[in-house]
Amino acid sequence: MIFINRRPSRLGRREKMTKRNAEQGFTPPQFSLSLDIPKTDFGEFNDSLTDNHQSAKTGAGFTLVEMLISIALFLIISIGLVALASNLLTASGKQSGLVVDSDQARKLAFNIMNELRNAQTSSTGAYALATADNQTLMFYSNIDADSVIERVRYFTQNGKLYKNVLKPVGNPLVYNPANETVLVVQDNVANGGSPLFYYYDGAYDGVNGSAISQPVSVTMVKFVKLDLKIYNKAGVQNTNFYTITASGSVRNLKTNLADPGLPDYFYQLSLNVSPVGAGSVSVSPSGPNYPEHTLANLTAYANLGYGFSSWSGNVTNPNTASTTIMMDNNESVTANLQALPQTLTGSISNKTGSQGARRWTLRVDNPNSYAVNSASLYSFDLSQTAGPTCTPTLTAPAAFPASIGNISAGGYRTIQVTINFNGCNSSTRFTANFSFAGNNGANWGSASVLNQAQ
Numbered sequence: 441m442i443f444i445n446r447r448p449s450r451l452g453r454r455e456k457m458t459k460r461n462a463e464q465g466f467t468p469p470q471f472s473l474s475l476d477i478p479k480t481d482f483g484e485f486n487d488s489l490t491d492n493h494q495s496a497k498t499g500a501g502f503t504l505v506e507m508l509i510s511i512a513l514f515l516i517i518s519i520g521l522v523a524l525a526s527n528l529l530t531a532s533g534k535q536s537g538l539v540v541d542s543d544q545a546r547k548l549a550f551n552i553m554n555e556l557r558n559a560q561t562s563s564t565g566a567y568a569l570a571t572a573d574n575q576t577l578m579f580y581s582n583i584d585a586d587s588v589i590e591r592v593r594y595f596t597q598n599g600k601l602y603k604n605v606l607k608p609v610g611n612p613l614v615y616n617p618a619n620e621t622v623l624v625v626q627d628n629v630a631n632g633g634s635p636l637f638y639y640y641d642g643a644y645d646g647v648n649g650s651a652i653s654q655p656v657s658v659t660m661v662k663f664v665k666l667d668l669k670i671y672n673k674a675g676v677q678n679t680n681f682y683t684i685t686a687s688g689s690v691r692n693l694k695t696n697l698a699d700p701g702l703p704d705y706f707y708q709l710s711l712n713v714s715p716v717g718a719g720s721v722s723v724s725p726s727g728p729n730y731p732e733h734t735l736a737n738l739t740a741y742a743n744l745g746y747g748f749s750s751w752s753g754n755v756t757n758p759n760t761a762s763t764t765i766m767m768d769n770n771e772s773v774t775a776n777l778q779a780l781p782q783t784l785t786g787s788i789s790n791k792t793g794s795q796g797a798r799r800w801t802l803r804v805d806n807p808n809s810y811a812v813n814s815a816s817l818y819s820f821d822l823s824q825t826a827g828p829t830c831t832p833t834l835t836a837p838a839a840f841p842a843s844i845g846n847i848s849a850g851g852y853r854t855i856q857v858t859i860n861f862n863g864c865n866s867s868t869r870f871t872a873n874f875s876f877a878g879n880n881g882a883n884w885g886s887a888s889v890l891n892q893a894q
Contacts, residue, residue: 546684554688557688560582562580563608566580568580569658572637572664574635576594576596577637588613591605594636600626601626602623602624603623604622604623605623607619629670630680631667631669635667636668639663642660661690662689663687663688664687664690665686666684666686667683668684669681689731707730707732707770708770709767710771711728712772714777719741719742719777721739722739732768734766735765736765737764738751738764740762744818745780745886747882751774752776753765754766782885782886783806783808786805786875788889795860795862796862798858798860799858800856802855802857804854804885806849806851806878811846813879814846814878815843817840817875818877819840819873819874819875820874822834824869825871826891827869828864830864831863832861832870834859835860846878868893874887875887
């Protein structure tokens with residue numbers, strides 16, 4: 441930077457020196473200094489500076505102070521933007537870390553349940569489950585598909601979940617604790633005093649039932665739940681920890697489920713009949729809750745006067761009365777039944793015997809052009825319509841349906857019922873109601889015979 445000052449006092453001395461040199465005949469060398477000072481963004485240089493060193497602003501320029509303030513603001517904004525970008529990148533990284541951590545924890549839970557489902561008697565004959573505590577689960581399972589059964593122990597200690605594996609060695613085989621391998625399978629465990637494992641007995645159906653209270657007898661355990669709480673390393677606000685849950689039945693211990701070795705996701709099966717009261721549905725194995733992949737067997741039964749029509753729902757074959765359904769989701773099925781026309785007729789053809797053992801002969805006619813096979817009497821009852829009240833008792837047949845036999849086309853068959861009319865007056869009258877069917881219910885009929893004396 442070049443400062444050009446004009447000081448009057450110094451110029452006076454210079455004039456005196458020049459005059460003296462001229463009087464003495466001395467001519468100093470002549471020098472020419474030309475300064476071309478361009479305008480800059482800071483404005484033109486002034487040809488003088490005041491004593492307090494303030495520069496006057498010319499044109500549209502800025503003072504030095506203004507420039508310093510501008511630079512400072514620019515730096516502050518730049519630093520803020522850099523910090524914001526850094527925080528966004530950090531938050532994204534933390535969220536990614538949370539996803540990775542939770543995925544690994546789910547895989548761990550699945551592996552624990554898979555090993556447990558395959559628990560079995562040890563290589564030395566010990567029971568499949570060895571320990572069933574709140575924080576410790578120890579069992580025997582062939583986890584590496586070799587020729588021996590390993591002892592596997594999961595437990596928590598100092599905020600870590602450990603997996604210890606012990607292989608039997610020697611001849612005869614022995615489980616030597618000194619050979620146990622130790623592996624940390626999960627850090628940042630947040631269970632603290634909360635149970636890591638819950639145990640259930642054979643009454644538990646996958647939905648209903650309470651956990652067994654500690655201390656737990658291992659011989660009672662048929663089902664185990666894992667409740668693994670993990671501190672959130674990603675630091676997401678308002679989230680201290682997340683929970684991974686898994687459950688599993690022990691293949692060789694669970695007895696109240698259809699197939700204890702299948703994955704233990706339970707689904708519910710709802711059974712219905714349409715129209716209501718027209719029949720029923722049987723299912724095997726019994727439900728309503730089933731482990732995933734269970735194959736349930738269904739059979740629709742139509743009441744007398746109805747026949748099977750179809751199934752509604754995800755059954756294997758909707759057009760047969762007996763079918764199956766795979767329980768991979770909650771399912772609802774309906775057996776659709778239809779009313780059948782009456783194709784048989786009935787009447788009372790004879791009455792014999794004493795009052796205490798009166799035998800009525802019922803006749804069933806087949807007016808069809810085809811035979812009705814395996815006909816049976818399905819019901820019989822009396823309703824009093826007149827006379828002093830009494831209560832007759834049916835003594836035969838002992839149970840329904842009662843066989844009538846095959847009825848040829850255009851033919852008929854008879855069957856006798858025995859009734860005890862003791863205590864009934866001779867003036868008492870009844871309506872006799874009875875039903876019958878053949879050809880597996882495809883042909884049926886009913887009769888109501890009025891004003892019958894004993």
